[in-house]
Amino acid sequence: MAGPWDAVLRDEAALRQAAVVAVDAALLEGVLMRTDAEPNASEVVSYAPFTLLPSAVPRALFEQAYAVQRDFNLLVDAISRDKEFLERTLARGSDSTTSLGGCATASLLLQRSTIKVDDFTARLFKIHQQVLEEGLAQSVFLGINRSDYMFDCGAGSLPALKQIEINTIAASFGGLASRTAAVHGRVLRVLGKPEEAARLLPNDPARGLAMGIAKAWELYGSPSAVVMFLVEEAQRNIFDQRCVENELWDRNIRVIRRRFRDVYEQGSLDGSRRLYVGGQEVAVVYYREGYVPSNYNQQNWEARLLLERSRAVKCPDIATQLAGTKKVQQELSCPGTLEKLLPGHAEAVKRIRATFAGLYSLDVGEEGDQIAATAIASPERFVLKPQREGGGNNLYGEELRQVLERIKDSPERTSYILMDKIEPQPAVNYLLRARSPLKASKCISELGIFGVYVRQGTELVLNEAAGHLLRTKAVEHADGGVAAGVAVLDTPYLV
Ligand code: ADP
Ligand code: MG
Ligand code: MG
Numbered sequence: 173m174a175g176p177w178d179a180v181l182r183d184e185a186a187l188r189q190a191a192v193v194a195v196d197a198a199l200l201e202g203v204l205m206r207t208d209a210e211p212n213a214s215e216v217v218s219y220a221p222f223t224l225l226p227s228a229v230p231r232a233l234f235e236q237a238y239a240v241q242r243d244f245n246l247l248v249d250a251i252s253r254d255k256e257f258l259e260r261t262l263a264r265g266s267d268s269t270t271s272l273g274g275c276a277t278a279s280l281l282l283q284r285s286t287i288k289v290d291d292f293t294a295r296l297f298k299i300h301q302q303v304l305e306e307g308l309a310q311s312v313f314l315g316i317n318r319s320d321y322m323f324d325c326g327a328g329s330l331p332a333l334k335q336i337e338i339n340t341i342a343a344s345f346g347g348l349a350s351r352t353a354a355v356h357g358r359v360l361r362v363l364g365k366p367e368e369a370a371r372l373l374p375n376d377p378a379r380g381l382a383m384g385i386a387k388a389w390e391l392y393g394s395p396s397a398v399v400m401f402l403v404e405e406a407q408r409n410i411f412d413q414r415c416v417e418n419e420l421w422d423r424n425i426r427v428i429r430r431r432f433r434d435v436y437e438q439g440s441l442d443g444s445r446r447l448y449v450g451g452q453e454v455a456v457v458y459y460r461e462g463y464v465p466s467n468y469n470q471q472n473w474e475a476r477l478l479l480e481r482s483r484a485v486k487c488p489d490i491a492t493q494l495a496g497t498k499k500v501q502q503e504l505s506c507p508g509t510l511e512k513l514l515p516g517h518a519e520a521v522k523r524i525r526a527t528f529a530g531l532y533s534l535d536v537g538e539e540g541d542q543i544a545a546t547a548i549a550s551p552e553r554f555v556l557k558p559q560r561e562g563g564g565n566n567l568y569g570e571e572l573r574q575v576l577e578r579i580k581d582s583p584e585r586t587s588y589i590l591m592d593k594i595e596p597q598p599a600v601n602y603l604l605r606a607r608s609p610l611k612a613s614k615c616i617s618e619l620g621i622f623g624v625y626v627r628q629g630t631e632l633v634l635n636e637a638a639g640h641l642l643r644t645k646a647v648e649h650a651d652g653g654v655a656a657g658v659a660v661l662d663t664p665y666l667v
Contacts, residue, residue: 175599176665177225180363181612187602190362191224191610197358198222198604201351203661204411211406220348220412221660223644224602226356226372227617229664230323233333234640237321237621240527241637243520244319245625247504248340249632250513251495252313255304257513258494261503262286262297284536284583286499286559292465293497293559293587299477300490309445309483313627314388314456316381316487317496318343318620318641321527326595334594335527336618339561340496341463341488345654346377346622347415348661349641356663372663377622380638382419384624387634388485389425389455391626394446397455398426402479404461405431409655413460428452432461432472439478447482456485463493463561498557502589505531530592534585544580547590548573555591555650563656568593598647603660613646617662640664 180187198204198219205220206213251257263285287294319338323331353372360369389399399420401413417427430438430449438450447454457479461467468476480490494500503509505528510521532543547554556567556575567575579585596616603613620641626634643659645652652658 176228176368176667180225180365181600186363187224188610190359191602191604193362194222194224194355194359194604195219197355198352201354202411202415203348203351203355206408206410208408211408214410217411218606219604220654221603221605221657222352222355223615223660223662224359224604226353226360226663226665227599227601227615227642227644228667229617229619229642230331231666233321233323233331234619234664234666236333236523236527237319237619237640238637240523241319241621241623242625242635243514243517243524244317244338245315245623245635246517246520246632247510247514247524248315248317248338248492248495248623249313249625249627251500252315252489252491254513255491257503258297258300258491258500261500262293262494262497284586286497286586288586289584290559290587293494293499295468295473296490296494299473299480300494302477303480303490306481309481310485310489311483311629312388312391312485313489313492314384314485314487315340315492315623315625315627316343316384316458316638317623318346319623320618320620322594322596322616322618324529324594325597326592331597333527334529336529336594337498337501338496339620341493341561342460343620343622344409344412344460345620345641345643345661346381346639347412349639350376350378350415352661353663356665368665372665375639375663377639377641378415379419380622380624380636381416382423384626384634384636384638385416385420385456385458385487386423386425387626388487389420391628391633392455392485394453394455397453398428399456399458400449400454400484401427401429402435402457402459402461403429403431404467405433409460416458428454432467432475435475435479436471439475441478441482445481445483447479447484454482454484456487457482458487459493496561497559498589499559502531502533502591504528506533529594532590534588534590536583536586540585541580543590544576544585548576548580551576553593555593557589557591558587563652563658566651568650601644601662603644603646605660615644616647617642617644617664618659619664 320336357369551573598614622638642662644662645659
């Protein structure tokens with residue numbers, strides 16, 4: 173298939189020169205990351221990896237992804253408020269003996285649920301139950317998510333927008349994505365493509381995310397309270413976060429950065445469960461941490477519970493984090509589930525469902541047995557996903573087959589879901605990474621749309637699509653994002 177850069181790609185000398193300009197442009201624009209060696213110092217920094225050329229994205233699919241984002245915001249919010257749904261999906265497992273396309277199957281005797289076999293989800297779920305039992309002190313809710321898609325060309329059909337997943341906690345790269353288009357614009361001009369450069373879309377998720385945080389802060393209603401970014405011990409991606417932080421300072425909202433450890437040592441609640449950390453009242457807790465088991469030790473779990481019990485606006489609250497699990501994603505694809513969660517939103521349901529790829533439950537039962545057998549026979553058609561985030565956890569091909577063989581008769585299989593493998597059309601690009609030789613790679617891209625919403629009590633006061641992120645990786649890597657060192661930042665060039 174002809175791409176927009178076919179002619180450009182034939183001139184390797186020009187590309188080499190453009191790559192030098194590109195790296196300097198990235199540094200100047202602030203597309204930065206700390207180094208692996210020194211993730212907590214900014215003395216020596218490097219550029220975040222990125223593509224030399226913007227990647228072609230079908231305009232219709234790009235617009236479709238934007239158009240469905242507010243629906244996904246509604247959906248995530250609805251799930252987070254539906255105690256019964258979360259419980260049924262994650263804790264009770266299937267409770268019916270009837271069989272319904274891989275959904276709600278399982279014999280009563282063999283019931284197994286995700287939280288019975290996945291300790292991490294179980295701990296999150298326990299906090300969720302604890303805070304509900306005590307009664308929520310929080311009345312303002314802020315969601316920042318990123319719905320990720322690939323363009324499926326499987327079976328030679330026209331490309332279709334298919335959701336990979338939705339990230340409801342610590343969705344990253346909105347900051348750096350706000351600065352990447354300028355770099356690609358420069359590259360295209362250097363390569364003699366000024367008109368194409370002018371067509372690159374403006375994109376400012378940093379601003380959109382900050383708007384949501386600012387709104388939540390305002391509704392919390394305590395002008396001296398701060399926004400707390402909850403950050404990891406190793407803070408390689410600090411510049412991405414600083415982009416959002418700076419937007420808040422520009423609105424005269426104070427931001428502090430703290431780790432779970434700091435909350436454990438210096439955090440407390442007052443009589444009305446206002447959160448104080450080191451003597452400062454916290455209006456909004458923005459998690460850029462807390463999404464993988466390795467983020468937690470016993471003290472960090474205690475700190476998490478303290479935060480969740482507080483009146484502060486958590487972005488996300490624990491229910492919203494659970495709404496982003498792979499198991500919930502699979503359950504959403506079951507017939508009737510979306511309709512129940514979004515009554516009176518038939519059009520939204522249609523738009524959402526149109527983005528779903530095939531998703532299959534591995535719950536104990538006949539349907540699970542069947543799909544497990546199909547995947548063992550044709551592993552190349554599927555992706556096997558555990559309840560994990562951050563890239564590098566999924567299983568493909570021969571490895572998928574071996575793992576499924578091993579767990580097919582064990583309740584452990586309930587901790588995974590199966591998904592149809594999306595097959596995007598590869599395109600040639602150059603991936604620019606510090607200290608890597610420049611070479612052409614066959615690449616595929618993943619488009620993310622940021623969603624932001626704020627709810628006060630039962631009223632949604634803000635619901636927006638807040639910008640996009642395009643990430644591109646060489647086809648030989650099945651899995652993994654930018655932070656995992658596999659994908660790189662990119663800019664969509666609409667075709
Ligand atoms: P994580 O939460 O770890 O990011 P994802 O579901 O996004 O989990 O999977 C990680 C990566 O694996 C994705 O960025 C994508 O490259 C690849 N991937 C996930 N699901 C599929 C799929 N159905 N088809 C093809 N690739 C997939
Ligand atoms: Mg994820
Ligand atoms: Mg992902």
